[in-house]
Amino acid sequence: MAEDVTVSEETLTSGLTLLVNLGKVILQKAKQDAEASLENFVPHKITTLFGLMTAGADFYKSIGVKKKSEAEAVWQKTYHRAAVREKVEELLQLESDWDSFLESVDRDLQTTDGQLSGVKTPDSLSPDTPFTDGRSGKSVTLDHVAELQASQTVLEARSLRVLVVSFGSFEGAQLWLEQTGCTFDMLLDPQRKVYRSFGLGSSYAKVMKFGCLLQYSEYGAVNRDFPDFPPRLLEDIYQMGGDFLLDEAGKVLLSHPCKSPLDRPTVKDFLRVVDAAGCSADL
Structure with a gap:
């Protein structure tokens, strides 16, 4: 249980720092690829964003939890500390930037989710x-x-x-x-x-939103694999x-x-x- 997990401030801030930095690198690369060619980015390079799941799983393991909700509970206990609060706010800003980028991809490509939502x-x-x-x-x-x-x-x-x-x-x-x-x-x-x-x-924005991928990280945190599909059978995810x-x-x-x-x-x-x-x- 998350309430039983004790994590030092140094371990928590170190884990959050690594997660944020890796997330920023992944997002920056995605933005560069999309700017170069959005039509090429979506079918061939957008899946690089899934790298966040590995980073998330490593973060959970580093602080001894298995779920996103448990990680949140851990940092909430020490959120009053300035160093922890700063890193959590950086993570939330990264989440906002990540989701905004994907929403722009949806808008630019006029995905059917927007067309059919009404x-x-x-x-x-x-x-x-x-x-x-x-x-x-x-x-x-x-x-x-x-x-x-x-x-x-x-x-x-x-x-x-x-x-x-x-x-x-x-x-x-x-x-x-x-x-x-x-x-x-x-x-x-x-x-x-x-x-x-x-x-x-x-919708790219809804499927690959930051919070959603961090929840998928829970699979990696417990060494559980996703169903393994050959590329020829991997359809519209x-x-x-x-x-x-x-x-x-x-x-x-x-x-x-x-x-x-x-x-x-x-x-x-x-x-x-x-x-x-x-x-x-x-x-």
């Missing part, structure tokens, strides 16, 4: 909406998926069914399911028709997602377009809506 969430999704089954590769509809699940007599009765929807390829879906061990049904929307109907576009709750007729009961990849409603949020609606639903 799209009104549909009131319902037709049961005839076509998808590709992520496990079998067969063409299916929401109605067909419901029929398949209803026929599985060994499946315990439940009011909520989770469906994972991805825009990726069938081969990529197979690899993701294998590496993550996900047991939920997966549907593929390769043309992103459903994504667009719910106003979900791509800047596509934004969302969580949506539909009833049996396809009526949208809850709509939550994500503000970042880590922005997700809780299970309790969904159960509260299901209980209020008094119906079974798809998530």
Whole structure:
């Protein structure tokens, strides 16, 4: 627990200094590459920003924590000290500069997130909406998926069914399911028709925002690897997602377009809506 972690002022300020300095170097290089050619920067060089995750993981390890929230708790305990406060403020300034840069990239490239953000969430999704089954590769509809699940007599009765929807390829879906061990049904929307109907576009600023990457650093802090995808199967990592709750007729009961990849409603949020609606639903 973070409240049990004791870190000397020297260790904390040293770790913060290194994190800030590395972050500044990464950001400066990204700005130079973007200024040279924004069109070349995005597909080929923007991923250098992910170097912040390694720097963040090293910082967490240096002060003996595993999470971003725990690191914040550590420096809050000694924030009254001038040296710590100065380094934390430098980190916050770096975060502001980092996010502002990525927002400018979104604006200059007119990413679809900005174009679709004002799209009104549909009131319902037709049961005839076509998808590709992520496990079998067969063409299916929401109605067909419901029929398949209803026929599985060994499946315990439940009011909520989770469906994972991805825009990726069938081969990529197979690899993701294998590496993550996900047991939920997966549907593929390769043309992103459903994504667009719910106003979900791509955004560099939201996917690579400073705070988000520092949370991803938590994987490195505990030596946990991300799913390993070959480059040919690595698709649009800047596509934004969302969580949506539909009833049996396809009526949208809850709509939550994500503000970042880590922005997700809780299970309790969904159960509260299901209980209020008094119906079974798809998530």
